[in-house]
Amino acid sequence: MSPQPLSPLNCRDLFDCDGVIWKGDELIDGVPQTLEMLRAKGKKLVFVTNNSLKSRSQYAEKFRSLGISVSQDEIFSSSFAAAMYLKLCDISGIGALLNVQVYVIGGEGILEELRLAGIAAFGGPGDANKTINLKQNCFVEYDKSVGAVVVGIDPNINYYKLQSLEISLDYCPQQFVYIKDLYGYICAGCMVAAICGSTQKEPVVAGKPSTFMMEFLLKKFNVSCSKMCTVGDRLDTDVLFGQNAGCKTLLVLSGCTTQSALQDPSNNIQPDYYTSKISDMLDLSGA
Amino acid sequence: MSPQPLSPLNCRDLFDCDGVIWKGDELIDGVPQTLEMLRAKGKKLVFVTNNSLKSRSQYAEKFRSLGISVSQDEIFSSSFAAAMYLKLCDISGIGALLNVQVYVIGGEGILEELRLAGIAAFGGPGDANKTINLKQNCFVEYDKSVGAVVVGIDPNINYYKLQSLEISLDYCPQQFVYIKDLYGYICAGCMVAAICGSTQKEPVVAGKPSTFMMEFLLKKFNVSCSKMCTVGDRLDTDVLFGQNAGCKTLLVLSGCTTQSALQDPSNNIQPDYYTSKISDMLDLSGA
Numbered sequence: 042m043s044p045q046p047l048s049p050l051n052c053r054d055l056f057d058c059d060g061v062i063w064k065g066d067e068l069i070d071g072v073p074q075t076l077e078m079l080r081a082k083g084k085k086l087v088f089v090t091n092n093s094l095k096s097r098s099q100y101a102e103k104f105r106s107l108g109i110s111v112s113q114d115e116i117f118s119s120s121f122a123a124a125m126y127l128k129l130c131d132i133s134g135i136g137a138l139l140n141v142q143v144y145v146i147g148g149e150g151i152l153e154e155l156r157l158a159g160i161a162a163f164g165g166p167g168d169a170n171k172t173i174n175l176k177q178n179c180f181v182e183y184d185k186s187v188g189a190v191v192v193g194i195d196p197n198i199n200y201y202k203l204q205s206l207e208i209s210l211d212y213c214p215q216q217f218v219y220i221k222d223l224y225g226y227i228c229a230g231c232m233v234a235a236i237c238g239s240t241q242k243e244p245v246v247a248g249k250p251s252t253f254m255m256e257f258l259l260k261k262f263n264v265s266c267s268k269m270c271t272v273g274d275r276l277d278t279d280v281l282f283g284q285n286a287g288c289k290t291l292l293v294l295s296g297c298t299t300q301s302a303l304q305d306p307s308n309n310i311q312p313d314y315y316t317s318k319i320s321d322m323l324d325l326s327g328a
Numbered sequence: 329m330s331p332q333p334l335s336p337l338n339c340r341d342l343f344d345c346d347g348v349i350w351k352g353d354e355l356i357d358g359v360p361q362t363l364e365m366l367r368a369k370g371k372k373l374v375f376v377t378n379n380s381l382k383s384r385s386q387y388a389e390k391f392r393s394l395g396i397s398v399s400q401d402e403i404f405s406s407s408f409a410a411a412m413y414l415k416l417c418d419i420s421g422i423g424a425l426l427n428v429q430v431y432v433i434g435g436e437g438i439l440e441e442l443r444l445a446g447i448a449a450f451g452g453p454g455d456a457n458k459t460i461n462l463k464q465n466c467f468v469e470y471d472k473s474v475g476a477v478v479v480g481i482d483p484n485i486n487y488y489k490l491q492s493l494e495i496s497l498d499y500c501p502q503q504f505v506y507i508k509d510l511y512g513y514i515c516a517g518c519m520v521a522a523i524c525g526s527t528q529k530e531p532v533v534a535g536k537p538s539t540f541m542m543e544f545l546l547k548k549f550n551v552s553c554s555k556m557c558t559v560g561d562r563l564d565t566d567v568l569f570g571q572n573a574g575c576k577t578l579l580v581l582s583g584c585t586t587q588s589a590l591q592d593p594s595n596n597i598q599p600d601y602y603t604s605k606i607s608d609m610l611d612l613s614g615a
Binding site: 172173195196197198199200203 | 459460482483484485486487490
C-alpha cells in the first residue's frame with residue numbers, strides 16, 4: 042500500500058527522532074506545542090537518535106537549551122545503545138574482572154555512556170592529536186586490554202585512530218560495535234566499511250535500523266510494536282527501523298527526504314504515513 | 329606447480345620492489361652488491377613501489393641516501409602510475425582547457441607527479457590542518473573544478489579530507505584513481521572501501537597488482553612479459569602483479585611474507601620461485 046497522508050485517526054504513541062525536532066541548533070516550527078499536545082493526550086514519547094556524538098544527558102541538555110523539557114529516560118541515543126549492547130555481552134561484568142577495556146572511535150557521548158554502564162573505555166576525543174610515524178618498522182603498540190571497539194562518527198578521525206582500531210580488531214577476540222550515524226557527513230559507516238575490508242570482521246550495528254535497539258526499547262518501555270509509531274525524516278534508518286519491528290511508521294518531510302524522493306519509483310521503503318512536519322498533528326488533533 | 333627454491337638457471341631480467349631493497353630506512357643485507365652484479369650481467373632493473381608518499385625523484389634521492397645509484401627512469405612508483413593514468417584520460421589536455429583539477433588524498437609525491445604530468449592538483453598535505461564544523465547545516469563547499477580524485481596512503485587523513493572527497497565523488501563525473509599502498513599501515517584501501525561504500529563508485533587501481541601499471545611498464549621499456557621476472561615480498565601485490573601479466577615471479581622472504589605463510593594450504597598465490605633475500609642471487613651467479 043502506498044503511504045497515506047496523515048489523517049486524524051492515525052495518531053498513536055510515537056517515537057521522535059533527530060532531524061524531526063531540530064535542524065542543527067534550531068527547532069523545527071511548532072515542535073514544542075506538538076510535543077505538549079501529545080503529552081496532554083497521555084502519549085509516551087521517546088526520542089531516538091543515531092547521532093552518537095552526545096550522551097543522553099547531553100541530549101537532555103540540548104532539549105532544555107531549546108526550551109523543551111525532556112528527561113534523560115525519554116532519550117535513546119546510539120551511544121547509549123552501544124553501551125547497552127556491550128553490557129549485555131557482559132563486558133561490564135566478566136570484562137571488568139579481566140580488566141577489559143573498550144577502544145572508542147567517536148565522540149565524548151560514547152565514552153560517557155560506556156562509563157555510566159560500568160565499562161572502562163578510552164580513545165575518542167583523547168586521541169585527537171595523536172600522530173603516527175610512518176616508517177615501515179614503526180607500529181602502533183597493541184593494547185592487550187582492548188576487548189571491544191565502538192565506532193561512531195568522529196570529527197577528529199586521524200591515522201593514529203584508524204591504525205589503533207585495525208590493530209585492536211586484528212589481535213583481540215572482541216566485540217565490534219558500529220553506530221550508524223547521522224546523515225550529511227562522512228559517517229561512521231565509511232570508517233566501518235574500511236575496517237571491515239581490512240580486518241574481515243563484521244560489526245554489530247547498534248543504531249537504527251538495528252533490531253537490537255528496538256528490542257531493547259520494547260523491553261524497557263514494556264510496550265508492543267502495535268502500540269508504537271516511529272516518526273523520522275529518513276527512509277533507510279527511521280522508517281526501516283519501525284518497519285523491521287512491525288511498528289507503524291510516519292515520515293516527515295522536514296528533514297532530508299523530499300516528497301519526490303519518497304514517491305520516486307526507485308524508492309522501495311514506504312512509510313505508512315507521511316506529512317510535512319510533526320506540527321501538522323496539531324491541526325489533526327483539533328488543538 | 330609449487331614454488332621452487334631459486335636456482336642458478338632461474339635468474340632473468342627482474343623488477344625489484346619496496347620491502348625487498350630496504351626496510352624502513354635500512355638497506356637489506358647484500359642489496360648493493362646484488363644490484364651491481366645484475367647490472368654487470370646486463371640486466372635492466374626497474375624499481376616498482378606501491379608506496380605513493382614519494383615521487384620518483386624523491387625515491388631516487390632515497391636510493392642515493394642509501395648509497396645506491398638509481399636513475400629516476402628506473403623507478404616506477406604508484407604516484408607516477410596515477411599521474412600517467414590520468415594523463416591517458418586526457419585530464420592534462422581537455423582537462424586543462426576546462427580548468428579541471430584533481431583532488432588528492434595522499435602524500436606530496438602524488439601532487440608532484442601530477443604536476444610533472446601537466447595536471448593541476450590540490451589537497452594532500454595542504455589540507456592536513458583543515459577542520460570541519462559538524463553542525464547539521466554546515467557543509468564543505470563543493471569545488472566545481474574537481475574532475476578526478478586520487479587516493480593514496482595519507483598520514484594526515486582527517487574528517488575534512490574525507491568529506492571533501494565524498495562530495496567530489498558525489499557531484500562530479502570524474503575519474504577516481506586509487507593507489508594500492510604499502511603494507512603494514514591502515515592503507516589507502518581502507519579509505520577507498522569507505523568511499524566506495526558511501527558513493528557507490530568503483531575506483532581504478534593504479535598500483536600493483538593492476539594491469540594498467542604493467543601494461544605501461546611493458547610499453548615504456550619495450551619488453552615482453554616472458555623476459556621479465558617480478559621480485560617482491562608480498563603475494564597479493566608483487567607476485568599477483570607478475571602473474572597477472574604472465575611474468576615469472578620471485579618471492580623474497582626478507583619482507584612481510586614468511587615461508588610458512590607461503591606454504592600454508594590456505595595460500596592460493598604461488599610464485600614461481602622463492603628465496604630468503606635478493607642477495608642469495610650472488611651465490612647463484614658465482615660472484
